[in-house]
Amino acid sequence: MESIDIVIWITVSKDLDLKKVQSQIAKRLNLELDPNEVIEERAKMLLKRLMMKKFLLILDDVWDHIDLDIVGVPQTDDQANRKILLTTRSLDVCRAMMTDEEIKLDVLKQEAAWNLFAQNAGDVVEVPSINPLARAVAKECGGLPLALKTVGKSMRNKRRIELWKHALHHLQHSDPHVKHIEDEVYRRLKLSYDSLPSKILQSCFLFCSLYPENYSIRTDELIQCWIADRLINEHQPLEDCFNDGIALIETLKDSCLLEQGDYAGTVKLHDVVRDVAIWISTKQGSEKPCASILFTNITKPPKQFSGFSELTVILLVGNPINKIHDNLFAGLRKLRVLNLSQSHIVTLPPSLSQLQELRALLLRDCCYLEKLPSLGALRKLLVMDLSGTRLRELPNGTSKLKKLQELHLSRTHHLETIEAGTISGLQSLELLDMSFSAYKWDTRCNVDYGKASFNEILTLDQLSIVKLRLDKVDSVTLDSAWLMKLREFNIQISPGSCDSNHLATQHDEKRAILRGVDLMGIKGLNGLLDTASALDLVICGGISALSELSISHRLSSLESVKSLSISKCDCITSLISGDNISGTVLPNLEHLSLNRLENLGAILGGMVPRKGCLKWLKTIEVVDCKKLRALISFALLQQVKNLEQIKVKKCSKMKYIIGGEVSAEMIPKLRVIELSDLPMLKTICSRLPAWPALEMIEVRNCPMLTKLPFATSNGVAATLKEIRGELQWLNRLIYSNDEIKSSLQQRFQPLKPLR
Structure with a gap:
């Protein structure tokens, strides 16, 4: 910014007074305004004076939208050097005032x-x-x-x-x-609390203070608690409840009362903000009596919560509690939330059944928990989280939980028994998460073996999210109609133990994982392959190209698949074989990952397939495919004009990345090339095109790659920001001329050696 004539600093504060703002600006400008004049006339005088100035206007402590036109402040103008800066604790104010850039001021190191x-x-x-x-x-x-x-x-x-x-x-x-702490710190921060638009938001904020200092709260857990404590309307679909919860969280974050937690999917309170929340609760007297005993290393909780009959929430998260007294829950007839997650309890007492108002029972990662009493009396329970426990059987009375909306049983590695009729009794169930559970679903039709069968799940009309593993699907129908009705699913077909080693993608809302199956011989896959947005194939056999799936299972094109991962499938020789398909395959695929395919010789094999295959492919990642000599053939290059990222690693015979005559029109969107551990790689591409979008090249341990695909300095992409590599590789590079050498070396960033 060039020199300015004047800096005008105005403190606005909570109660906005436009005439007062005008007077402060006028005083700094040595301009006299008539206090009795209407605001519009005063604005004209201010506007006339400010239009003659190069100024920086700082509006400090803004709580509401200020219409600067009404005040008399001209529009910002880079050429005329008119700038406005405001400070606020509310992102909503920034949005209302249409700021060009927001800068979050973090706390001091x-x-x-x-x-x-x-x-x-x-x-x-x-x-x-x-x-x-x-x-x-x-x-x-x-x-x-x-x-x-x-x-x-x-x-x-x-x-x-x-x-x-x-x-x-x-x-x-x-x-x-x-x-002075109360007046100068707490009362000032309380203004943000007072400015929240609803009592519900204020209660949600105070609820967060029940968690310990600097604790990262899982957003899904927080929303579950808010629903159970009636801060979110429970009489609506689970998706709407979750959306309401996210909206509440974002509003609290926009008001600087809640911040991002230390892990993805978590939030937390700043220590001082939490102190203010506790101070507010103490001052006001709690409208919602709560107990919070967290991270205090208590091993023996009280025998009974006597005198706490109005208690609605108990959080005992992360304590090494190993035993609960038989009468601990006696008399807590208004309790709605019980969270004992990450404690060391082995069982819970029968008095649990007295909690007839309980809506959330959260026992996640109670890794010693082996048994629970009958839960049949907890008729108002909405969510039960038993993930990561040692339970061998689902508690008696579970089928009577007619209002249960969420049942979390992920990572129950010891779960063996769910009685027949238990799951079909949960007719309000919207979410069933049994990912990485040891329970073996019976898929035989019309046979009652005393255990819950997969067909019970098919009877749940409200179900919208399913995560589980099946040993086989030969005698059960995963039809498209049922799968299309689901908002999310993660279904793994695997005859052996479940596998959790699957990286998340942005298309995981409908994910199918096939592990250790014969893709040609297995039946019942049509619906799954027709609807999956993410498909993982691991140690599968029966086909030499993925395109064969569309033939063997009479599928049109795998058109729903947007993310595809294939690993350890030794039978695969190409992804798509043009010899055996007449239509398009994978027309909507965006992300492709190929890992440890011993016999993969090409991504496209045989005749050139019809245009439209891989049309929307954005990223391709190939790791440890030992027979692959070229990543992208000329035929494939015609198909992948939306390609943005290439990552290749540990392909011992890879000689070049892009083959054939390459022009800029063929790679209009390629931004990133990452190459690692490619001992035979000689070139990225044979011809040296312009790179209209290239931003970064990274090369590690590719000793034979001594030239980069730039013939002249004009050929170096204007978009290229950096070249990453080892210093010794940089010294081995051969350049066409000194001009291109200088241009590339200016962009070089040395990589740190891998340990």
């Missing part, structure tokens, strides 16, 4: 936070006996400048250790006893 605290607390923090306590107090401020300054000033030059211990204790217990 540890060292910067300490320096700010020490600056305000004074030299006393360097006293050896006080320094460790002072650093602990500073850490409790969570890098928040406002808290660091306020607490630091309150402790300035205090030399008694007892005072520092006292301050630390109260900060650790969310008690704003420290002078």
Whole structure:
């Protein structure tokens, strides 16, 4: 930005007063405005003066949309050097004011936070006996400048250790006893809470404070709890409940009250924001009595929650509890959420059946849990999560849970028994997750062996999400109509043990995994192959090309498949064989992964197939295919004009990546090329085209690749940002001339050696 005439800094604050904003701007401009004049006339005077200036207008602490036209501020203009910057705790304000760029100001790093605290607390923090306590107090401020300054000033030059211990204790217990903390920190942050548009949102925010300091909360678990605690309407489809929950979470994040957690799919509260939430709850008196005992290393909970008859939520997540007293749940007749996930319990007492208002029973990753009492009395239960437990049988009375919407049994590696009629009794069930469970579904029709059969699942009219494994499908029909009705599915056909080694893709909403099956001989796959958006083939036999599936199973084209992964299928010699197909195959495929295919000689084999095959392919990744000499033949190049990424690794006979005469029109969207461990690779492509979209090339351990596909400096893509590789490889490169050498070396970024 070029020089400006004036910087105008205006503090707007919570109660927006447009005349006051106008007066502050006018004062900085040495312009006198008549306080009795209407706002429109004042705006004309401001506009006239500001149009003559190159200015930076800073609007600080904005809580609501400000119509700058009404105020009299001209539109921003790069040429005229008119800029506006605003600070706000609400992304909704940014959207309403149509900001061009949003920059999130993170909390201070540890060292910067300490320096700010020490600056305000004074030299006393360097006293050896006080320094460790002072650093602990500073850490409790969570890098928040406002808290660091306020607490630091309150402790300035205090030399008694007892005072520092006292301050630390109260900060650790969310008690704003420290002078000025309540007024200068908590009340200011409470403005964000007060600005939330509904009481429901405020309650959702306060609910998050039940989790421990700096704890990353799973969003799906949080939404389950909100539904169970009646913060989200339970009388609607599960998808709508989830969407409502995501909307609530995003609103809290936009208001800077909730932030991204440490892991994907999690959120958390900033430590000081959590303290404010606890302070608000304490001040207001809890409208929804809750208990939260988390990460306190308790091994023996109380024998009974006496005096807590109004309790609605108990969270005992992550505690090494190994035994629950028989009467612990007696009298808790209003309890709606019980979360004992990641505890060490082996069983739960019969008093569990007294929790007749219970809506969420969350026992995820209770890895010692072997048995549960009868659950038949929990008639209002909406969600039950038993994932990662050691249960050998589903609890008695499960079939009576007529309102149950979610049943999570993933990673139940010891589950052997589900009584016949249990699953078919759950007529409200919308989600059944049994991924990586040891339970063997009986797929024989019209035979009652005392165990729940797969046909029971087919009777669940409300079901929209299914994740499970079947040993075989020969005698059960996975028809397209049923599968199309599902919003999501993850179905693995595998005669052996289940396998969890499948990387997530962006098309996993309908995923089929075939492992260790004869693709030519197996029956009953038509519906699955017709509807799957992601298809994984692992150690499968019976076909030499995937195109044969469309013949053997009378499929049109595998047109639903957008992500395809094939690994360890030694019979595969090509992905598509043009000799045995008349139509298009995989017309909508976007992501292709080929791994450890011992006999793969080409992606396209035989005659050139009809146009439309692989038309939408965006990424191709090939690993450890030892017979593959070229990745993309000239015939294939005609098909894949939407290709964006190429990744090739550990293909010992690979000599070139792209074959034939290549022109820019054939690779208009290719952005990334990553090559690794290719000892025979000599060239990326034979001809040297322009690269209209290429951004990055990465080369690791490709000793024979001594030329890059650029003939002149003009041929180096204007879009090319970097070339990554080892330094010794860079030194071996041969260039057409010094000009191209300089152009490429300017973009070089050395790779770190692999350990």
